Structure formats: structure tokens, C-alpha cells
Amino acid sequence: xxxxxxxxxxxxxxxxxxxxxxxxxxxxxxxxxxxxxxxxxxxxxxxxxxxxxxxxxxxxxxxxxxxxxxxxxxxxxxxxxxxxxxxxxxxxxxxxxxxxxxxxxxxxxxxxxxxxxxxxxxxxxxxxxxxxxxxxxxxxxxxxxxxxxxxxxxxxxxxxxxxxxxxxxxxxxxxxxxxxxxxxxxxxxxxxxxxxxxxxxxxxxxxxxxxxxxxxxxxxxxxxxxxxxxxxxxxxxxxxxxxxxxxxxxxxxxxxxxxxxxxxxxxxxxxxxxxxxxxxxxxxxxxxxxxxxxxxxxxxxxxxxxxxxxxxxxxxxxxxxxxxxxxxxxxxxxxxxxxxxxxxxxxxxxxxxxxxxxxxxxxxxxxxxxxxxxxxxxxxxxxxxxxxxxxxxxxxxxxxxxxxxxxxxxxxxxxxxxxxxxxxxxxxxxxxxxxxxxxxxxxxxxxxxxxxxxxxxxxxxxxxxxxxxxxxxxxxxxxxxxxxxxxxxxxxxxxxxxxxxxxxxxxxxxxxxxxxxxxxxxxxxxxxxxxxxxxxxxxxxxxxxxxxxxxxxxxxxxxxxxxxxxxxxxxxxxxxxxxxxxxxxxxxxxxxxxxxxxxxxxxxxxxxxxxxxxxxxxxxxxxxxxxxxxxxxxxxxxxxxxxxxxxxxxxxxxxxxxxxxxxxxxxxxxxxxxxxxxxxxxxxxxxxxxxxxxxxxxxxxxxxxxxxxxxxxxxxxxxxxxxxxxxxxxxxxxxxxxxxxxxxxxxxxxxxxxxxxxxxxxxxxxxxxxxxxxxxxxxxxxxxxxxxxxxxxxxxxxxxxxxxxxxxxxxxxxxxxxxxxxxxxxxxxxxxxxxxxxxxxxxxxxxxxxxxxxxxxxxxxxxxxxxxxxxxxxxxxxxxxxxxxxxxxxxxxxxxxxxxxxxxx
Numbered sequence: 001x002x003x004x005x006x007x008x009x010x011x012x013x014x015x016x017x018x019x020x021x022x023x024x025x026x027x028x029x030x031x032x033x034x035x036x037x038x039x040x041x042x043x044x045x046x047x048x049x050x051x052x053x054x055x056x057x058x059x060x061x062x063x064x065x066x067x068x069x070x071x072x073x074x075x076x077x078x079x080x081x082x083x084x085x086x087x088x089x090x091x092x093x094x095x096x097x098x099x100x101x102x103x104x105x106x107x108x109x110x111x112x113x114x115x116x117x118x119x120x121x122x123x124x125x126x127x128x129x130x131x132x133x134x135x136x137x138x139x140x141x142x143x144x145x146x147x148x149x150x151x152x153x154x155x156x157x158x159x160x161x162x163x164x165x166x167x168x169x170x171x172x173x174x175x176x177x178x179x180x181x182x183x184x185x186x187x188x189x190x191x192x193x194x195x196x197x198x199x200x201x202x203x204x205x206x207x208x209x210x211x212x213x214x215x216x217x218x219x220x221x222x223x224x225x226x227x228x229x230x231x232x233x234x235x236x237x238x239x240x241x242x243x244x245x246x247x248x249x250x251x252x253x254x255x256x257x258x259x260x261x262x263x264x265x266x267x268x269x270x271x272x273x274x275x276x277x278x279x280x281x282x283x284x285x286x287x288x289x290x291x292x293x294x295x296x297x298x299x300x301x302x303x304x305x306x307x308x309x310x311x312x313x314x315x316x317x318x319x320x321x322x323x324x325x326x327x328x329x330x331x332x333x334x335x336x337x338x339x340x341x342x343x344x345x346x347x348x349x350x351x352x353x354x355x356x357x358x359x360x361x362x363x364x365x366x367x368x369x370x371x372x373x374x375x376x377x378x379x380x381x382x383x384x385x386x387x388x389x390x391x392x393x394x395x396x397x398x399x400x401x402x403x404x405x406x407x408x409x410x411x412x413x414x415x416x417x418x419x420x421x422x423x424x425x426x427x428x429x430x431x432x433x434x435x436x437x438x439x440x441x442x443x444x445x446x447x448x449x450x451x452x453x454x455x456x457x458x459x460x461x462x463x464x465x466x467x468x469x470x471x472x473x474x475x476x477x478x479x480x481x482x483x484x485x486x487x488x489x490x491x492x493x494x495x496x497x498x499x500x501x502x503x504x505x506x507x508x509x510x511x512x513x514x515x516x517x518x519x520x521x522x523x524x525x526x527x528x529x530x531x532x533x534x535x536x537x538x539x540x541x542x543x544x545x546x547x548x549x550x551x552x553x554x555x556x557x558x559x560x561x562x563x564x565x566x567x568x569x570x571x572x573x574x575x576x577x578x579x580x581x582x583x584x585x586x587x588x589x590x591x592x593x594x595x596x597x598x599x600x601x602x603x604x605x606x607x608x609x610x611x612x613x614x615x616x617x618x619x620x621x622x623x624x625x626x627x628x629x630x631x632x633x634x635x636x637x638x639x640x641x642x643x644x645x646x647x648x649x650x651x652x653x654x655x656x657x658x659x660x661x662x663x664x665x666x667x668x669x670x671x672x673x674x675x676x677x678x679x680x681x682x683x684x685x686x687x688x689x690x691x692x693x694x695x696x697x698x699x700x701x702x703x704x705x706x707x708x709x710x711x712x713x714x715x716x717x718x719x720x721x722x723x724x725x726x727x728x729x730x731x732x733x734x735x736x737x738x739x740x741x742x743x744x745x746x747x748x749x750x751x752x753x754x755x756x757x758x759x760x761x762x763x764x765x766x767x768x769x770x771x772x773x774x775x776x777x778x779x780x781x782x783x784x785x786x787x788x789x790x791x792x793x794x795x796x797x798x799x800x801x802x803x804x805x806x807x808x809x810x811x812x813x814x815x816x817x818x819x820x821x822x823x824x825x826x827x828x829x830x831x832x833x834x835x836x837x838x839x840x841x842x843x844x845x846x847x848x849x850x851x852x853x854x855x856x857x858x859x860x861x862x863x864x865x866x867x868x869x870x871x872x873x874x875x876x877x878x879x880x881x882x883x884x885x886x887x888x889x890x891x892x893x894x895x896x897x898x899x900x901x902x903x904x905x
Contacts, residue, residue: 006037009193013045016191017052017162020130025156029185030166032195033303035232035259038166039136041195045164046134054162055081055129061140063265069098072145073118076133080125090121097144115144119152123159130160137262139167150184157189168263169303197229197305206234215244222246226314228305232259253320256312259304260321270297271306275321276333276354280310282344286336334358348373352389360396367393367402374413379549381586383416404432408442411449416588420627423453430458439469444480451492452629454663463497479509483517487558490524493704494666512552515542519558523565527668527708531566531745539563543575548582553591560598565708567746569605570781576602593622593635600638605710605748607784609821612642630661633669637676644680645784647823652680668706671697675712682717687724694718709742709749716749719756732760748785751776755789758796766796771864775872783820787813791824793863805863808899812862848890856883861899 009030016026030038042058049056059075077090097114125131135141135149153163165185198206203224208216216223226246227234236255237246246252260268266289273287274280284294301307312318322330338354342365352373355366370393377386390410397403407429411422429446432438438446443466450459466481488495509517519542522535539562546556556579563572576599583592596619603612616639625632636655643652656677664670678693698714701707715738719731735757742749751773758769770793777786790813797806817824849857859869866880873880888895 006041006195009041009195010045012191012193013041013164014048014052017049017054017132020132020160020162021053023158023160025126025159025161025163025189027153027156027163027165027185027187027190028193029190030164030193030195031169033197033230033300033305034168034262035230035255035304036195036197037231038168038195040231042134042136042164042166046132049132053130054132055125056132056134058134058136060136061138061142063140063261066140066142068142069100069144070094070118070142070148072135072138072141073148074145076135077118077121080122081129082121082125086121086124090118093118093121115148115151118148119155122152123155123161126160131162133161133163135164136166137168138165139264146184153185153190154187169300197303198227198231198234199229200224203227203229203234206231207238210238211241211244219245225308226252228302228308228313230259230305233305248314248316250316250320252314253316253323256306256317257320257324259306263300263304266293267297267300270294271301271321272325272329273333274307274310275312275318275325276330277337277340278350282340286333286340330357331359335361339363342369347376349376349385352392353385356388356392367397367406370396371406371409374409378413378416381548381588383413383586383588387413387417400432401437404429404437405442407432408438408445412445415449416590418623418627419449419452419590419629420624422449423626426450426453426455426458430462433462433465439466440474440477441480443469444477444484448484448487451495452631454630454661456492456495456663456666460495460497463495467498475509479513479517483513483520486517486520486524487554490520490527490558491668492666493668493706512549512555515546515552516555516558518542519555519562522562523558526562526566527706527711530707530709530742535562536566536568539566540571548579548586548588548591553594557594557598560595561601564598564602564605565711567710567748567780569602573599573602573606589622590627593619593627594631596622597631597635597638600635600642604638604641605782607782607786607820607822609642609645609784612638613646613821616642625658630664630667631669633660633664633667633671633673637669637672640676641679642821644676644683645822649680649684656680665700671700671706671712674700675714675717678714678717678721682721682724687721691718691721691725694721707741709738709746713738713749713752716752716756719760723756723759728760731756735760746780747776748780748782751780751782751789752785755785755792758792763796763799767793767800767863770796771862771868774862783816784822787817787820787822787824790816797863808861809863849887853883853887853890856880857887857899860884860896 013028016028019026030041032038039060046056046058057076057079059072059079061072065071074094077087077094080090082090093114097111097118100111100114122131122133133149133152138146138149141149149163149165152161156163200220204216204220207220207223210216223234223237223246226248227237233252233255236251237248239251240247240249260271269287270283270289273283277283277286280294280298284291287294298307298310305313306317307313312321325333334354334356335358338351338358338361341351341354348369351369355361355370370389374386374389374393377383377389387410390406390413394403394406394410397406407425411425411429414421426446426449429438430450433443433446443462447459447462447466450456450462463484466477485497488497518538522538522542525532525535539559542555542559543563546552546559548556560572560576560579563569563575576595580592580595580599583595596615600612600616600619603609603615616635619635620628620632620639628635636658640652640655643649643655660673664673674693674697678690678697681687681690681693694714694717697712698718701712701714715734719734719738722728722731722734735753738753739750739757744750754769754773754776758766758773761769770789773789774786774793777789790809794806794810794813797803797809813824855873856869856875859872860866864872866877866884869875870877870880884896887899891898891900893899
């Protein structure tokens with residue numbers, strides 16, 4: 001009802017009251033949808049009757065008292081101011097009437113006498129006082145009370161009685177009651193007052209009084225849509241508002257339930273069925289009622305503001321209805337809904353959602369539906385629902401082979417959330433394999449899971465079984481074995497398993513499988529033989545067309561690591577960021593964790609220590625150590641290396657103090673761990689332990705024939721340890737070996753090697769070697785290693801007496817170190833450094849130079865001679881001198897030693 005209409009309704013009732021004061025009785029029937037303000041209207045009217053000289057007595061119907069004979073009339077009698085004799089007589093009549101069963105709509109002789117006598121009591125009372133009889137929710141009144149009220153309504157013409165009866169349209173319109181409003185109350189003395197929901201303007205007026213006119217107008221559509229003009233729902237929304245906007249929640253849901261419980265039971269049943277089924281189509285079949293009755297019920301629910309267009313107006317309402325359902329009733333409805341939707345050919349995920357809440361259902365179609373729904377959910381990145389579908393399918397399936405297949409699918413799905421979750425299934429699946437019930441690609445999946453969790457012997461037995469199995473000759477298994485063989489070579493190189501010599505027929509294989517094979521082969525090629533142009537090109541091509549769908553994580557991981565270990569971290573970084581964003585959107589924590597670990601490795605090779613710490617920490621937080629299995633060595637190593645370089649030795653120590661699986665040291669991840677532990681030991685001065693770890697890392701790489709220079713440059717680190725132990729000759733031998741074997745294949749490794757080579761050389765040769773190292777590392781993009789070389793270069797110039805040049809380079813070294821987050825000891829005393837013009841001007845940004853002048857000045861600021869600058873920029877020495885002369889004039893400085901350090905970047 002509208003606010004104005006409510007006032008008009010109250011005025012109409014007051015006008016009718018004036019009539020009875022002159023002896024003209026009447027009946028007012030107030031109707032309308034549930035919770036549209038009828039009770040409040042009757043209460044307001046009843047409170048004002050005394051002021052007008054009338055006596056009001058009131059009663060209300062209730063569903064729980066509907067079977068109590070004369071319950072409503074008894075309320076009126078108890079409230080009426082009767083003398084003692086009248087009350088005794090009335091009470092006796094109530095007892096007599098309650099003991100009799102009318103049995104039909106027509107009054108028998110003794111029953112009619114009781115009704116007549118009870119009504120006479122009220123008529124006689126009206127002779128003393130103008131009487132107003134108010135009955136709220138008459139649709140819930142007991143049958144005998146309704147007959148008495150109808151009898152009385154036909155006799156008010158000559159009495160000073162006004163009857164005000166309210167009812168809900170949602171009930172009497174359904175036609176399920178014994179009487180209708182028209183049957184009970186009709187005639188010239190009966191007046192109908194119909195209340196309607198609040199209009200948009202009415203809603204806006206009430207909301208504005210609570211939240212202000214501006215906020216009310218801004219969200220007016222939401223307020224009116226969710227409340228549908230129902231005052232009860234609107235009050236609940238006002239309690240749950242946030243910044244002037246309705247936020248339907250618990251109170252709103254409870255208000256919807258109150259509306260439903262005020263109506264007839266059938267309407268509540270329809271609402272419950274709709275909450276389960278989710279749509280009005282086929283709801284009559286679900287509930288087993290006629291379509292015409294269902295349509296009337298839906299209209300009534302829409303009128304009350306519970307529904308709109310055959311659906312709940314907000315999900316909070318549907319969830320409240322579902323939450324109130326008795327568990328047994330809920331299971332029954334979902335079971336019937338699942339069967340119904342299956343018969344109708346609904347999408348399998350819709351059917352599967354019902355099956356999850358339906359309890360055991362013995363039907364041949366259940367497991368296929370759940371399996372198909374799981375596959376669809378996984379394609380869409382909805383991993384948790386897929387796991388629920390597969391778990392139910394596994395519990396429902398009876399055939400052991402089918403249960404094995406489902407267990408493999410479930411393990412794959414759970415792996416996306418946390419690889420530790422399916423670990424408990426590995427023993428059962430391994431035993432299943434031993435019984436001969438697990439073959440082909442499923443067995444490969446089991447073997448890889450066993451390897452992940454460090455069960456290398458069990459994994460080898462699975463591969464041995466596959467090699468001897470007839471299934472190994474199938475095209476799918478041949479492809480999986482080829483992929484596994486290449487993957488083992490790069491990741492579990494200690495595993496020696498007979499995977500056969502058969503080559504997969506890629507022309508018949510799915511594209512996803514071909515990409516997995518190509519990316520795994522590319523990674524193996526780079527790790528075994530070092531950077532290979534063809535392998536890197538393959539990885540780039542695959543990454544450009546890949547997305548994180550159901551089967552592509554291994555493909556993406558192998559391709560990204562191919563670029564990383566192939567000396568292309570600058571290409572791998574932005575691609576990895578894209579896949580991180582995609583994994584985050586797909587709700588797959590384990591994939592997100594694995595990608596974060598890769599991003600941390602990339603950051604280490606770029607000298608970006610803060611990113612390395614952030615990503616490696618995120619990976620270890622997303623997935624617990626138990627979920628990482630032997631692969632925990634990857635993110636843990638990145639974190640240890642970064643914290644060590646940042647001077648966080650206590651943090652690095654705590655990370656290394658965690659127990660590791662012994663099997664990790666038979667994998668590539670064990671190399672990561674040994675190398676990181678060696679870097680930490682070297683930093684804290686435990687040089688002997690560091691050398692042991694570096695040499696052990698090298699021994700394993702030689703044993704496994706892993707030759708990627710950008711994997712672990714263990715020789716340079718071992719040389720660093722040997723130098724600290726006073727063995728420069730052994731150190732020089734290792735560095736020369738590193739340069740001979742890998743010098744030309746990686747600028748980063750060559751730059752690192754040149755820094756250590758300078759440390760083994762005479763002091764007068766060190767600046768040239770270190771400048772070469774700086775150039776290489778600057779080109780490679782490794783800021784941490786660049787800072788190390790710059791510090792060494794500054795120290796070399798300082799020892800050679802070139803203090804100004806040393807100070808200028810030191811400023812640059814510190815700047816680079818600060819940018820990447822590294823912690824270093826300074827190479828010059830602070831006083832000498834502060835005296836350099838470069839230090840004084842390092843914060844200024846030069847904008848007046850041309851691009852050519854800036855390039856020349858940058859190299860000069862870095863300590864290069866004019867001849868060296870000319871060689872690098874392909875200029876004549878004269879041209880270099882001219883550029884520098886113009887630069888000095890523009891910057892108003894005296895010469896090379898006064899160049900700002902900021903030019904060097």
C-alpha cells in the first residue's frame with residue numbers, strides 16, 4: 001500500500017465507525033498481500049476507538065490454533081467487559097461448542113443454537129457500548145469461529161457493531177481453505193478495503209527518512225526492487241543498509257521467512273520447492289500440484305514481495321528458505337529435482353548440484369553425470385565444485401575399476417588446491433596398480449604424484465610396470481611415457497627407468513599433449529646442453545598460445561623454466577606475471593604457488609631480491625611445505641638466496657633449519673637447496689661448509705650431465721670460497737673452466753666469472769676485467785651481480801689510488817644495491833666518498849643533454865676511457881671528446897671527475 005492509501009484506509013474505517021454510533025452496524029474487510037501493513041492498520045484504528053466513544057475488542061488468527069474450536073471467538077469473549085452472569089453463560093457456551101464437531105459447512109440444530117447464543121452475548125454488549133470487533137489474520141481462524149463471525153456479520157444491521165476483519169490475499173485466493181472471503185462476508189453492510197504494496201515513491205519516502213533524500217534517491221531502484229514495496233522487508237533492509245544502500249542479508253532472509261509463515265502452508269511449500277529447483281519451470285512436477293494452483297501461489301508470492309519474475313528477488317532470500325528446510329525434506333526435494341532435471345536434459349552441473357544434497361541415489365546415470373560436471377567445472381576453473389562432484393561419484397560408484405579411474409581424476413583435481421590433499425590416496429592407488437587395475441596414462445599420473453612426495457622407489461615400480469604392460473603400446477600411453485621420460489631427465493635425473501624407445505605419433509595426438517611434449521623436451525635440452533636457440537623459440541611459441549586450462553600447467557611451467565634457465569629471464573618475467581593473474585582468477589592455489597616459485601627464480605636471475613622474497617614467500621604461504629613435497633627446494637632456495645643477499649641471515653638460517661625429504665637431493669630441487677645453502681654459509685663466514693655444498697652441487701650436475709650455465713654457476717661460487725680460504729690457483733682454475741665451457745653462452749655467467757677472475761688477477765689488471773664484468777652484467781639485467789662487480793671495481797680503483805673515480809663508482813654501486821634490496825659493505829671510507837662530485841650530484845637528473853651526449857657521458861661516469869667509449873659506441877675518439885666537451889659546458893662542470901653518477905644508468 002502507498003502511504004497516502006494507508007491514511008485513506010484509516011479514514012475510511014473512522015468514517016464507518018461514525019455510522020455505528022448512530023446505530024448502523026457494518027463490516028469492513030481489509031485485504032492485501034502478506035505483510036503489507038494490515039495488522040498495523042487494525043492496531044492503529046483500534047487504539048483510536050475509545051476517543052470516539054466506542055469499545056473495541058480484538059482477536060487474531062494463528063496457524064498453530066487453527067484446529068482449536070472457537071479459539072478466535074474465545075479471545076473476543078475473554079476481552080469483552082461482561083458482567084459475571086454473562087461471562088459464566090458465555091464460557092459455558094464456549095465449552096459446549098468446543099466439544100461439538102460441526103462436520104460440515106452447514107449448522108446442525110444444537111450447533112446453531114450455540115452460535116446464536118454466543119453472538120447474542122456480543123449483540124447485548126453492543127446495547128451498552130458501541131462495539132468494535134477487530135479480528136486480524138482471519139484466514140488463520142478456526143472454522144467454528146469463522147462461522148460465528150459470518151453469522152454475526154449478517155445481524156449487525158440493527159446493532160451498534162462494527163466488525164473489522166483482515167485477511168491475506170495470498171491464502172484465500174489460493175482456494176485451499178474451507179471458505180472464501182466472499183462466502184463469509186458479503187452484503188450491503190460489508191465494505192472492502194484493499195491494501196497494496198508501497199509504491200516506488202512510498203518506499204523512497206520511508207527510506208529518505210532514515211538515510212537522507214540524496215542517498216535514498218541514489219539507490220532508489222535497489223530499495224524498491226528488493227523490498228517490492230513490502231513494509232516488513234523494507235524494515236529489514238533498512239536495518240542492513242550500508243552507506244545508504246540496501247545490503248540484503250540475514251535479517252532480510254528472516255523477514256522473507258516471516259512473510260512465508262504468515263501465509264498458507266502451500267505457499268511456503270512452493271517457496272521451498274522454488275529455492276531448491278531454482279526456477280518455476282517444472283516446479284509443479286517437483287511438488288506434485290496442478291499448474292493452475294502453482295500459478296496462483298506464484299502470483300501470491302509475487303504480490304507479497306517474496307518473488308519477482310518467478311525467482312527470489314535476492315539470493316539471501318533463497319538461502320534463508322533453504323537453511324530452514326528440514327534435512328530430510330531437503331534431501332528428498334533435491335533427489336526429486338535431480339531426477340527431474342536429468343529427465344529434462346538439463347546441464348550436468350545443474351543436476352550434479354542437486355545430487356550433492358540429495359543423499360544416496362541408486363541410478364546408472366549418476367556417476368557419468370557427476371564426472372561430466374566435474375570436467376566442465378575444471379575447464380571453467382571452478383576446482384572446488386569439481387572436487388565435490390568427483391568425491392560423490394567415487395563414493396557412489398560400485399565397480400572397483402571405475403572407482404580407480406575416479407580416484408585418479410579426484411587426485412588431479414585436488415592437486416590444484418593442495419598437492420598434499422591427495423597424498424592419502426597414493427597408497428591405495430599404488431596397491432591398485434599392483435593388482436593390475438591401473439594402467440596407461442593414469443599410471444603415469446600416479447608415478448608423478450609419487451615422485452612429487454618423495455616416494456621414488458614406488459614411482460620406479462610404477463614405471464617398470466608400465467614398461468612391461470601391453471597398455472604401454474597404446475598411442476596415449478606412448479605419448480605420456482615420452483613426456484615423462486623427458487621430464488624425468490630434467491627434474492628427477494637420478495631416476496633410471498625403462499620407458500621404452502617408442503616415439504609418439506604427434507600427428508594423431510591432441511594439441512595439449514603435443515605442447516606438453518615440446519615444452520618438456522625444450523626444458524630438458526636447455527638443462528642438459530645449455531641455451532639452445534631452437535628450444536628457447538619453442539618455449540616462446542608455446543607460451544604465446546597457452547592458457548591455464550585443465551592440462552596445461554606442466555606445459556607452462558616447463559616453457560617458463562626453459563626461458564629462465566636458457567638465460568632469458570627478461571622474457572620469462574612478463575609472461576609469468578600474466579599466468580599468475582590467470583591462476584589467481586581460476587582459484588587454483590597450487591598452480592598459483594608453483595608460478596610464484598618460478599617468478600621468484602626469475603627474479604633471482606634478475607637480481608630483483610624484493611620480488612624474489614615476495615613471490616617465494618607467497619608460494620610457500622599458498623601451499624604448505626607438506627604440499628610441496630620434494631619441490632619445496634625451489635621456492636625455499638630462492639628465499640634463502642634473496643634473504644642472504646639482503647643481509648637477513650637469521651631469516652635465512654630459520655628457513656634452512658626445516659627438515660627436508662631425503663629424496664629431494666636426488667632431484668633438481670636438491671641442487672637448488674644445496675646451492676642456496678652454500679650461498680648462505682659463504683655469507684656468514686662458514687667457508688668450508690659453503691665449499692662442500694658448491695662442490696656437491698657440481699658433482700651431482702656432472703653425474704647427471706646437467707650443463708645449463710644459468711642453472712647454478714657453482715664453479716664461480718666455489719672459486720669465491722677458495723679465494724677466501726687462500727687458494728687462488730684452484731679458484732682461477734675453476735673460473736677459467738667456467739669461462740671456457742660457458743663463457744660465450746651466457747652474458748650473466750660470463751659477467752659473474754669475470755668478477756671472480758679479476759679477484760685472482762694482479763691489481764693493475766682488475767679494473768679492465770671488472771669494467772668488462774659490469775658491461776656484461778648490465779646487459780644481462782642482473783642488478784645484484786652488477787652491484788657486486790661495481791663494488792669490486794670501486795675497491796680496485798681505490799687501491800690503485802684513483803679515489804675520485806672510485807668514489808663515483810661507489811655511489812653508483814650503492815644506488816644499484818639499494819634498488820635491488822641488497823646489503824653490502826662499502827668499499828671506501830664515507831669521508832672520501834662524500835667528497836666526490838658524483839656523490840654530491842647523484843640525485844640530479846640530467847635533461848639538457850642530447851641522446852648521443854648522454855650515452856657518452858654515461859660511459860664516462862662509469863669509469864671508461866675515451867678509447868673504450870669509442871669502441872663500444874662505434875665512434876671516433878675525437879667525436880667522444882667533442883661530446884664530452886659539450887656535456888661539461890651544458891652541466892657547468894670542470895671535467896670527467898665531476899660527472900653526476902645518475903648519468904651511469
